Amino acid sequence: MYSFLFYLIMEVLGIIFLFLSLSVIVTYLLIMILSALEMRDHRRKNRFADYQDIITSPIAPGVSILAPAYNEEESIVQNVKSLLSLHYGKFEVILINDGSKDDTLIKLITSFELEITDFAYCEEIPAQPVRGIYKSKNRSFNRLVVIDKENGGKADALNTGINVASNELLACIDVDCILSHESITKMVRPFMEETHRKVIAVGGVIGIANNCDVQDGTVTKYRVPKTLLGRFQVIEYCRAFLMGRMAWTRVNGLMLISGAFGFFKRDLVIEVGGYFPKTVGEDMELVVRMRRYMEDRNIAYKVAFVPDPLCWTEVPEQEEILSKQRNRWIRGTIETLQLHKVIGLNSNYGLMGLVSYPYWSIFEKMAPVLELLGLLYTLILIIIGDFSAFYFITLFVVLYLLSILVSFFSILYEQVSFNNYKDKKDLKKLILTAFLEPFMIHPKIVYWGLGGHWDFIKGKGGWGNMIRTGFKKSEDLKNIEPNKLNS
Amino acid sequence: MGQEELAFPDSISFVDFLKNQGEIPGLQYSLVDSYGKIFLDSITGIPLKNKGIADFTTALALRDSLFLSYSVYSKIQFLLYSEVNTFEATQEYVSNLLRNGDINPKIANISNGKDLISLASRERYSPLPSSLFAFFGDFKIFIIIGIIALFFLIALAMIFLMLIFKAQGNRREKLFSLYDEQIVEPLSEILFEKSLQELESLTDGELNKSFPAKQLNKPIYRQVLTERILALNKKMKGEFKLKLKALYKRLNLDKVTIEKLKSKRWDRVVMGLVEVNEMDLKEALNEVNKHVNSPNFHVRSQAVATVLNLSETADLSFLRDQTFPLSRWQQMNYLRIIKYLNSSRDLHINSLFSSHNQSIRLFGYKLVRILGLVELLAELEEKFKVISDEEKIEIIKTFEYLGVPVHAEVINDSLKSENIELVCIAAKAAGEIGDLKSANIIYEILDNAPGFRLKMILLKSLRNLNEELYNQVIIKDSNSDLQRINKHLLDPLLQDV
Numbered sequence: 001m002y003s004f005l006f007y008l009i010m011e012v013l014g015i016i017f018l019f020l021s022l023s024v025i026v027t028y029l030l031i032m033i034l035s036a037l038e039m040r041d042h043r044r045k046n047r048f049a050d051y052q053d054i055i056t057s058p059i060a061p062g063v064s065i066l067a068p069a070y071n072e073e074e075s076i077v078q079n080v081k082s083l084l085s086l087h088y089g090k091f092e093v094i095l096i097n098d099g100s101k102d103d104t105l106i107k108l109i110t111s112f113e114l115e116i117t118d119f120a121y122c123e124e125i126p127a128q129p130v131r132g133i134y135k136s137k138n139r140s141f142n143r144l145v146v147i148d149k150e151n152g153g154k155a156d157a158l159n160t161g162i163n164v165a166s167n168e169l170l171a172c173i174d175v176d177c178i179l180s181h182e183s184i185t186k187m188v189r190p191f192m193e194e195t196h197r198k199v200i201a202v203g204g205v206i207g208i209a210n211n212c213d214v215q216d217g218t219v220t221k222y223r224v225p226k227t228l229l230g231r232f233q234v235i236e237y238c239r240a241f242l243m244g245r246m247a248w249t250r251v252n253g254l255m256l257i258s259g260a261f262g263f264f265k266r267d268l269v270i271e272v273g274g275y276f277p278k279t280v281g282e283d284m285e286l287v288v289r290m291r292r293y294m295e296d297r298n299i300a301y302k303v304a305f306v307p308d309p310l311c312w313t314e315v316p317e318q319e320e321i322l323s324k325q326r327n328r329w330i331r332g333t334i335e336t337l338q339l340h341k342v343i344g345l346n347s348n349y350g351l352m353g354l355v356s357y358p359y360w361s362i363f364e365k366m367a368p369v370l371e372l373l374g375l376l377y378t379l380i381l382i383i384i385g386d387f388s389a390f391y392f393i394t395l396f397v398v399l400y401l402l403s404i405l406v407s408f409f410s411i412l413y414e415q416v417s418f419n420n421y422k423d424k425k426d427l428k429k430l431i432l433t434a435f436l437e438p439f440m441i442h443p444k445i446v447y448w449g450l451g452g453h454w455d456f457i458k459g460k461g462g463w464g465n466m467i468r469t470g471f472k473k474s475e476d477l478k479n480i481e482p483n484k485l486n487s
Numbered sequence: 488m489g490q491e492e493l494a495f496p497d498s499i500s501f502v503d504f505l506k507n508q509g510e511i512p513g514l515q516y517s518l519v520d521s522y523g524k525i526f527l528d529s530i531t532g533i534p535l536k537n538k539g540i541a542d543f544t545t546a547l548a549l550r551d552s553l554f555l556s557y558s559v560y561s562k563i564q565f566l567l568y569s570e571v572n573t574f575e576a577t578q579e580y581v582s583n584l585l586r587n588g589d590i591n592p593k594i595a596n597i598s599n600g601k602d603l604i605s606l607a608s609r610e611r612y613s614p615l616p617s618s619l620f621a622f623f624g625d626f627k628i629f630i631i632i633g634i635i636a637l638f639f640l641i642a643l644a645m646i647f648l649m650l651i652f653k654a655q656g657n658r659r660e661k662l663f664s665l666y667d668e669q670i671v672e673p674l675s676e677i678l679f680e681k682s683l684q685e686l687e688s689l690t691d692g693e694l695n696k697s698f699p700a701k702q703l704n705k706p707i708y709r710q711v712l713t714e715r716i717l718a719l720n721k722k723m724k725g726e727f728k729l730k731l732k733a734l735y736k737r738l739n740l741d742k743v744t745i746e747k748l749k750s751k752r753w754d755r756v757v758m759g760l761v762e763v764n765e766m767d768l769k770e771a772l773n774e775v776n777k778h779v780n781s782p783n784f785h786v787r788s789q790a791v792a793t794v795l796n797l798s799e800t801a802d803l804s805f806l807r808d809q810t811f812p813l814s815r816w817q818q819m820n821y822l823r824i825i826k827y828l829n830s831s832r833d834l835h836i837n838s839l840f841s842s843h844n845q846s847i848r849l850f851g852y853k854l855v856r857i858l859g860l861v862e863l864l865a866e867l868e869e870k871f872k873v874i875s876d877e878e879k880i881e882i883i884k885t886f887e888y889l890g891v892p893v894h895a896e897v898i899n900d901s902l903k904s905e906n907i908e909l910v911c912i913a914a915k916a917a918g919e920i921g922d923l924k925s926a927n928i929i930y931e932i933l934d935n936a937p938g939f940r941l942k943m944i945l946l947k948s949l950r951n952l953n954e955e956l957y958n959q960v961i962i963k964d965s966n967s968d969l970q971r972i973n974k975h976l977l978d979p980l981l982q983d984v
Contacts, residue, residue: 018630018631022630022634025634025637025638029638029641029642032642033645036645044753044754045785047754047757047758048754048757048758048761048785048789050820053819053820053823054819057819057822057823058857059815059818059819059822059853059857060815060819061815115980117975117978117980118974118977118978119975119978119981120939120943120968120971120972120974120975121971122940122943124939135980135981137980189816191815192814192815192816193784193815193816194814195784195811195812195813195814195846196812391631394631394635395631398631398634398635398638401638401639402638402642405638405642405646406642409642409645409646409649412646412650412653413649415653416649416652416653416656419656
């Protein structure tokens, strides 16, 4: 009896893995096609757009840039100056010092001639207490508002910023990101363009600045990072941003806007209660909640995406930092999907419920677990002697080729769309990385993802516990290089 | 049951099989006499009672020896799991065992003296075509092969397409820079060394020396030339602009532009519209007018902008009749043109107020505000009572922006609205254009403990309208919100926040 059950389970698992492999392939093919169509339309539209008008037009919406900072004393002044020099008419920069333990606030006060004000702070979204709100005596910095508050994590800091913001649109960014001068004008466009639907949020591409030349807030010369981990992330970003998000935008199914660079309608963010501070995936969670709000009320809406390179950041090239980042990403995904499980396969939520949510559940959240199960399944087959080398090799080759072809496509896609990496040596390095990735990087990514699942099960950073450890990068660096940070 | 299912085509082959096979699980034999009585151990000398005979050859030998020794006739009986069964049932049972692979048939020794054909006739029959479909019979491998084929075909096709695009892009880039180099010199020469009259009097032959006819037939060359002329036209003024427009027509680029307006691809149509607009091709206006109500957002936007820009007679009535909602992007583009044209001709901006399309009416109110059309304010006040709250908000913003205090009644009525957004806008405007009555209404609203944001707006306006009343509120109420707002309003650093 038990033997029969065992063989039945193995048979069923075999069929499930077979169909999973099929669905992975079909999904990637669809993503390739949809993203190519969306990129074609975007490039056509961009040929005729004149962004100069937005800068001064009274019809363009105002933008509040929210930049949370935690222990950023080394670069904060330069970063704020860069933000203040963006080309746009109606904008304010709200810098939220989230209880930094270093001299971030002092540096800001002295560099921008700040004084504490009697700002009547209204807590529309609950957040940690505000110690003071600063403005500059110098009119040159009148766009700058600095909030000093108790530490509460990134989402909490952003909620404080939302409470203070006075403009129609919110630009939530990481303070250490490099923003192109035209970043606001280009990101604002989708909000202004739509006629039949309300654009609730717009996401942007995060470019990789490692090893690149930066001048006046823009990457002027692209080079691939020096390490394999860095180069892998270039390919991964091409796949995720240029292909994945463009494809989801095509069908209005985008569920994630990067926390490092995203624009939102302020009134709607307040209506849904702002960022949820008890999850590590606050960026995805907010977008899903905003979408749910619109779906529940049957209001036509859109989450847009701008693929132009407008924002750059340095990605981690050390395994320790990258592993923590991936662990956090997977936990954020699990938390968000758990919080909003009501939408899964629910036709009331349209495409989000029937396609986006299942996709995220299977191909993002469960991917590391399924890969582990696949490995265990193969091992069991070998042990019981029911292992077909032909099936195994065929599937292995198919999936390896799939991985390489998708990576090649994403590199080509970048080349056709933007052609940033002009040096042929860089291209060769990227192609070599695509060959090596499935063996040298992917197993690690799966392992780190499994760690995220394990940590979630253990309750680390779930919404049961308040996260008070500051920001991602700082947190990671602190764990790895405590002496460097203290010095 | 077909031959495929029954392993033995006839009884002879089954008996032969039993002889060859020896012991078969679950199958035993016994010997019975003509009355069906089982032979006892004492007669046969073999223990038959319980187990039966395991081997068919042994049973046969025993039967023969009984006949030879005792002249007794006996029959072999088939026992399936100790139960007596018929020959046919036994044959079926053994067939099943064979089919399921539970027993492996023993192959008869090839050196038994029989020829190959007779040996072959002992092999189980199986139809030849079935082996052809065995491959497809295994659905897993079929799916895998299907996936591989599908994936490879599509993925390779897409990568191949991308490579073509990339190669085309590189080729275009090279040609662009090559043609650009060829164009810059003759273009500069014509612009800076020839007058407009000289340019117009040039023969085709002379013109072709600078811009060869062969090259002009090449689409990329034409595109580079067009883009160059358009870019220069944006930057230059006066006679240079006229020369560029004259050259555009002399090179027949205007005909190419008008052709683009008839294209099925929306991006080509938009490009044509941009060129018509930039080069003032008024002869193309009829064609442009066809696109004013295009369902494509980009085509429609550019067509409206072009008509506004080029038509000397057109006012905004054609915009009034548009059915598509007007986006802010379109409003921004039209505003730039209307701002420029408004000083030179009457655009009948007030015609927009009577549009059936709310977004166009709202745009009309915004135009009054941005262009400072004070003479249209009375018309707006007249409409105020019969319009939606959304439109009221836009009109109040206009009244506030233009700062004409005669519209206080409209503001005061709106302050009593149940729509909080309208009350907020009215309260804000009251600070600029309200009267004593507005101050009293604000005072009353403050008594009803409104939300924080509205409270702040109300207090700010009240302070502007009547400082005495404002102080009364602050002194009378020790509510921490009011005190905090008071401090905020008094802080010089927060005057613009």
